[in-house]
Amino acid sequence: MSWRTSAAPASTAGAVDATALNAFLRAGQAAATTPGTKLYVVMGNEAADLDSIACAIALATSLDRDGVAAEANERVIPLIAIPRDDFSLRADAAWLLRDLGVDVSSLVFLDDLDVAAPPSGVEIAGLTLVDHNALSPRLAASAAAALASKTVLVIDHHDDEKKYPDTAFVTIEPTGSCATLVFERIAKTRSCARDVLCAGGPIATMLFAAVLIDTQNLDPAATRSTPRDVAAVDALAPRVAAKVGDVALVDASDASARIGFYEELKRRRFDQRGLSPRDLLRRDYKQWTMGDGRWGWEVGVASFGVPLTEMGGRGGGDDASSVVTAACDAFARERGLDVLVLMAAFDDANDGGAFARQLAFWLPSAASSGGAGVDAETRSKRDAVLREMIAETLAPALGGLERLDAEEGAVGAFEGRAYAQRDARASRKKLQPAMAARLSETPKPR
Structure with a gap:
């Protein structure tokens, strides 16, 4: 046969x-x-x-x-x-x-x-x-x-x-x-x-x-x-x-x-009204190990059809950012992630119904801790560097990134690392190889 x-x-x-x-x-x-x-x-x-x-x-x-x-x-x-x-x-x-x-x-x-x-x-x-x-x-x-x-x-x-x-x-x-x-x-x-x-x-x-x-x-x-x-x-x-x-x-x-x-x-x-932040994260999700061996980066990419600004409203909490923070942290920890990427794709009612994409990064609280004993300030600085590196890496593959207002809706959960994609046609198929190429060359803190 x-x-x-x-x-x-x-x-x-x-x-x-x-x-x-x-x-x-x-x-x-x-x-x-x-x-x-x-x-x-x-x-x-x-x-x-x-x-x-x-x-x-x-x-x-x-x-x-x-x-x-x-x-x-x-x-x-x-x-x-x-x-x-x-x-x-x-x-x-x-x-x-x-x-x-x-x-x-x-x-x-x-x-x-x-x-x-x-x-x-x-x-x-x-x-x-x-x-x-x-x-x-x-x-x-x-x-x-x-x-x-x-x-x-x-x-x-x-x-x-x-x-x-x-x-x-x-x-x-x-x-x-x-x-x-x-x-x-x-x-x-x-x-x-x-x-x-x-x-x-x-x-x-x-x-x-x-x-x-x-x-x-x-x-x-x-x-x-x-x-x-x-x-x-x-x-x-x-x-x-x-x-x-x-x-x-x-x-x-x-x-x-x-x-x-x-x-x-x-x-x-794309009609995902009523889904909680956790359900939005798991409805269309893929995960990769980027880099070789036991020190490879675990990266998950969740795609959904709700704007990042509205994501927290699906959880029923009063504070949209805290609802999304809790959901992302729990989701990333369950899957052993170093980086969780959120890709939102939707028809933008504020732009005449034009198709739009938004992007955000979430790092679990110990993602780049470098092991036990690293203080919170050092960890925060490392995470900020990692977020900036990811944004710089992905911007060319996604046609450029424009930072979203951190005060709007649930966007505050991402500590200033939430963006509008300039190329709405660029999907996970563009993001994954660009991110894998960069992280495979980036040592993971131990």
């Missing part, structure tokens, strides 16, 4: 409608805890946004149809890389899957399957990384090394971290959406193109939605949109569901007909 593509007969015949997809998901969920099972796990990234979820489900289904799990005790399963309780925070994905008839209760989440320590008698026979190309740094080093050696396939659109084995089949291309790359792979196999991407089926609609939301509806002004994304949308349009929610998609090939669908996805993704 080639992991690149397959011309082999499909292991299961027939169109993948919602009923067939749910049967596949239920079988995989049962297999994940059945002794004697060999699992081929297709894992999305730890942010688990719509792109990552759609790609994991679509790719796992197509690999199953390609005959990857050829023996009776083998199964291909998609793994959604968040705890099950966190799924409700992905409002766009939750709405889309529910309306398409996908049984979310049959999906496998991190708390259902620990790939680093699977249930007794269950073997992780192969691992596919989709929408990322390196395992989470939160895995223990020994577990990460063991899992990395089992990585057989990587499909991603982020910067290549080159942390997979040389034997893996790798597709890493700078498309706006990873769903574009997954679509391209599926379309290369005739039976999968016919059955997995069947007209009106859930998978074509999920991939279609993921490309739209990731590329801002193929906005030519958005640097994330590429001709390949446009081609994927054009090819998927005739296959999508006729209606999702109250949005008609009978003529999804027409650009104007897509607008309502995109706007509904966008509204659900």
Whole structure:
């Protein structure tokens, strides 16, 4: 079996409608805890946004149809890389899957399957990384090394971290959406193109939605949109569901007909009213170890759709800054972070609804302490230097940074290190490599 593509007969015949997809998901969920099972796990990234979820489900289904799990005790399963309780925070994905008839209760989440320590008698026979190309740094080093050696396939659109084995089949291309790359792979196999991407089926609609939301509806002004994304949308349009929610998609090939669908996805993704600061931090979160060895920097990046100025109001406290301070400190400590970066993306009501991004840094109180016994004044000075260095590093990658008013709303929690991005198109994909390059050259205080 080639992991690149397959011309082999499909292991299961027939169109993948919602009923067939749910049967596949239920079988995989049962297999994940059945002794004697060999699992081929297709894992999305730890942010688990719509792109990552759609790609994991679509790719796992197509690999199953390609005959990857050829023996009776083998199964291909998609793994959604968040705890099950966190799924409700992905409002766009939750709405889309529910309306398409996908049984979310049959999906496998991190708390259902620990790939680093699977249930007794269950073997992780192969691992596919989709929408990322390196395992989470939160895995223990020994577990990460063991899992990395089992990585057989990587499909991603982020910067290549080159942390997979040389034997893996790798597709890493700078498309706006990873769903574009997954679509391209599926379309290369005739039976999968016919059955997995069947007209009106859930998978074509999920991939279609993921490309739209990731590329801002193929906005030519958005640097994330590429001709390949446009081609994927054009090819998927005739296959999508006729209606999702109250949005008609009978003529999804027409650009104007897509607008309502995109706007509904966008509204659900960014309407985060009522979420606490903690929920905002964990709803779209990624973490990296930047630098080598035990002294690498632990950096987390949380993305959400609420302006930094309004963030504290979600916690219900009287003092917005203190609410955000407490949430950020607890969140960073739980994850062992040295630096927590907050990226807010939203339509700015004060600027005619124009899309805007804001950025802030949070250092846990002992982030740069240099060990026990360092006095508060020394620690404060070190933290100030670190914050300034991060801002100087990121400014070019993000089109420049303009400092926000520290007296407005919750911004005071960030001790003067909260900014408006001048390039609203620059996302976490731009921030992460710039920050990693600088911190990998910066010794961490011990």
